Amino acid sequence: EVQLVESGGGLVQPGGSLRLSCAASGFTFSNYKMNWVRQAPGKGLEWISYISSSGATILYADSVKGRFTISRDNAKDSLYLQMNSLRVEDTAIYYCARERPKYRSPTAYWGQGTLVTVSS
Amino acid sequence: SYELTQPPSVSVSPGQTARITCSGDALPNQYAYWYQQQPGQAPVLVIYKDTERPSGIPERFSGSSSGTTVTLTISGVQAEDEADYYCQSTDSNGTVFGGGTKLTVL
Helix, strand or coil: CCEEEEECCEEECCCCCEEEEEEEECCCHHHCCEEEEEECCCCCEEEEEEECCCCCCEEECCCCCCCEEEEEECCCCEEEEEECCCCHHHCEEEEEEEEEHHHCEEEEEECCCEEEEECC | CCCCECCCEEEECCCCCEEEEEECCCCCCCCEEEEEECCCCCCEEEEECCCECCCCCCCCEEEEEECCEEEEEECCCCHHHCEEEEEEEEECCEEEECCCEEEEEC
16 A cells, blocks of 8 residues: 655744655655645645656756755655745645556655644 | 646535536646545545546546546535545646635535
8 A cells, every 4th residue: 555654844934944754655666756745724736846766857846946855765765855945935734745657647646744834 | 837727616516517627728738637635634636637537436526628628527416525626737847736626515
């Protein structure tokens, strides 16, 4: 069974940093592309970053480009999101999501999310 | 990246048919996906590649595509279908979600 468990969320002041982790299990992590998606309170889904299975290709949404860094450690079955220069508008639940190649879906499997609150 | 446009809300009575649209200029060239999100839960994929239904998703959920618009149809709506629904598509720059549609079962 595919399992994705996010951690690392919490309360941080504007301008601060936070590192999110996503622990994967139930599949061969190194074979799959991964994404981070966030959802602000009461708002819709926003894709923020993508990383290929090897880590060679990385994409970011304009809203986080230059502030957030996605990475992965295939030996540890883990995905990361380093968030710097955080803003109040970055407050959201952050989900990691895995592709399902059979469906050509980039985000067929989701974790339960971790809440990031940016506030003074 | 381009935009996907959904109506903010759709309301139907139980047993009726709900149709939720999603419009975007790139949709004729890219697959669309649909997600259901219940309050406090992660999204669940209900339609992939415009019209395909994942295993475990009830047959009352279906998808269609015509030009720049894709449509999620829920036939014989049940109370448990009340949720937020999001369309999604991808291009070389990443992934885009529609703004979401709240389905209310009257």
